[in-house]
Amino acid sequence: MTDAARITATISRLGHQGDGVADGPLFAPRTLPGEVVSGIAVGSRLTSIRIETPSEHRVQPPCRHYKSCGGCQLQHASDGFVAQWKTDVVRNALTAQGLETEFRPVHTSPSQSRRRATLAVRRTKKGAMAGFHGQASDVITEIPDCRLLDPALMAAIPVAESLALAGASRKTPLSVTVTASDAGLDMFVQNGKPLDGPLRIALAQLAEKHRIARLTWDDELVAMEQPPVQPFGPALVCPPPGAFLQATKDGEAALLAAVLEITRGAKRIVDLFAGCGTFALPLAQAAEVHAVEGERDMVAALDAGWRKAKGLKKVTTEARDLFRNPLLPEDLNPFGAAFDAAVIDPPRAGAEAQVAQLAKARTPVIAYVSCNPVSFARDAKTLAAAGYDLGWVQVVDQFRWSAHIEVVARFTLKD
Numbered sequence: 001m002t003d004a005a006r007i008t009a010t011i012s013r014l015g016h017q018g019d020g021v022a023d024g025p026l027f028a029p030r031t032l033p034g035e036v037v038s039g040i041a042v043g044s045r046l047t048s049i050r051i052e053t054p055s056e057h058r059v060q061p062p063c064r065h066y067k068s069c070g071g072c073q074l075q076h077a078s079d080g081f082v083a084q085w086k087t088d089v090v091r092n093a094l095t096a097q098g099l100e101t102e103f104r105p106v107h108t109s110p111s112q113s114r115r116r117a118t119l120a121v122r123r124t125k126k127g128a129m130a131g132f133h134g135q136a137s138d139v140i141t142e143i144p145d146c147r148l149l150d151p152a153l154m155a156a157i158p159v160a161e162s163l164a165l166a167g168a169s170r171k172t173p174l175s176v177t178v179t180a181s182d183a184g185l186d187m188f189v190q191n192g193k194p195l196d197g198p199l200r201i202a203l204a205q206l207a208e209k210h211r212i213a214r215l216t217w218d219d220e221l222v223a224m225e226q227p228p229v230q231p232f233g234p235a236l237v238c239p240p241p242g243a244f245l246q247a248t249k250d251g252e253a254a255l256l257a258a259v260l261e262i263t264r265g266a267k268r269i270v271d272l273f274a275g276c277g278t279f280a281l282p283l284a285q286a287a288e289v290h291a292v293e294g295e296r297d298m299v300a301a302l303d304a305g306w307r308k309a310k311g312l313k314k315v316t317t318e319a320r321d322l323f324r325n326p327l328l329p330e331d332l333n334p335f336g337a338a339f340d341a342a343v344i345d346p347p348r349a350g351a352e353a354q355v356a357q358l359a360k361a362r363t364p365v366i367a368y369v370s371c372n373p374v375s376f377a378r379d380a381k382t383l384a385a386a387g388y389d390l391g392w393v394q395v396v397d398q399f400r401w402s403a404h405i406e407v408v409a410r411f412t413l414k415d
Helices: 079-096 156-167 197-209 249-262 296-308 352-361 373-385
Strands: 007-010 020-022 026-028 036-042 045-053 102-108 116-123 128-133 140-142 174-181 184-190 214-217 220-224 230-232 235-237 268-272 288-293 315-319 341-344 365-370 388-397 406-413
Touching: 007 045, 026 036, 079 102, 079 373, 079 388, 116 140, 116 156, 128 156, 156 174, 156 184, 156 197, 197 214, 197 220, 235 296, 249 365, 249 388, 249 406, 288 296, 296 315, 341 352, 352 373, 365 373, 373 388, 373 406
Parallel strands: 026 045, 102 388, 184 214, 268 288, 268 341, 288 315, 341 365
Antiparallel strands: 007 036, 020 026, 036 045, 116 128, 116 174, 128 140, 174 184, 214 220, 230 235, 365 406, 388 406
16 A cells, blocks of 8 residues: 555544544544544544654553554553543533533552453464454454553463463464452353363363462353452452452542442442442441342352451342332332432443432432443433432543543432
């Protein structure tokens, strides 16, 4: 392709996936607003990009794998720029719904702090390779000097390669979700060969050799040296294999601190989309908690953690699909004993149905934790229309160098 085929464009903004956007729209990955860039247009995407006029916010990426790896999207931008951009994404989502509020300073997790990641692992002619897929690519980039993962997860890379040698086909890469725990690595493997007798023995031997705390192969437990528990307040919880967990301990601590502040003084709290107890169990140090979660195995893990812990107030649990069957006002005001506060931490789709019922129940205080500014702003509008005040918003950037945004917000009933 000759330079004559190249076009020049000026980047006006970043899209929600972190790509630069020029008129067209034309999407240019790893560019910044105000930059003049050239490249080859393929559909709506600019490829073979050259930065003709760089932004003042452009920095040298700290990781040598950044150019080929798809694990991060924003290492070329300064920390200050990323913090402001993420704040503005949330602010603009609220503005589109007619809402304004105070924004607290962004909390950003440090580098090398990700305690959970999913590796792509493939057998090769010479052995095996593990890493992340390249941007919009099936090609796996090896990441021996990754600046994102906790050292405990970095130590899992050769272990994942050993698992691929034992049980991956040449055609399909393994998907290996690795979580760091105090007991060791918790490894959940998908897309492997069928688990027959010889493979089970081989995997068990590998688990013993590498001292893997727990090894699960396509939903079947292969070995568990000791439960890979996670501390939630004074409780120790053993999450189901592959279960949701906040990406960094630092980010979890920041979200929890905000939730504790919002609900301070509450005696009875309902925790919706409670997971394995990230918020419910620490909250139970000062309040009775009713934890509701759609996944029964996560509910069981939360309940087991509470029963073994000391010094916690009563925690009740309920397995319930809050999308199809949200808690109604009569559930939120059982026998006239209303909950003093609610914590809600839904997946990316938000919690439209449940938020509507919280508003009808007039739960006095709501701590809303979100991983999607758009669905958060939609639900915030519902609460505002029902008489709630959006007191403040805290952006928590625990997915450092990515376009992912976490938010925690305080809602209080005005009357």
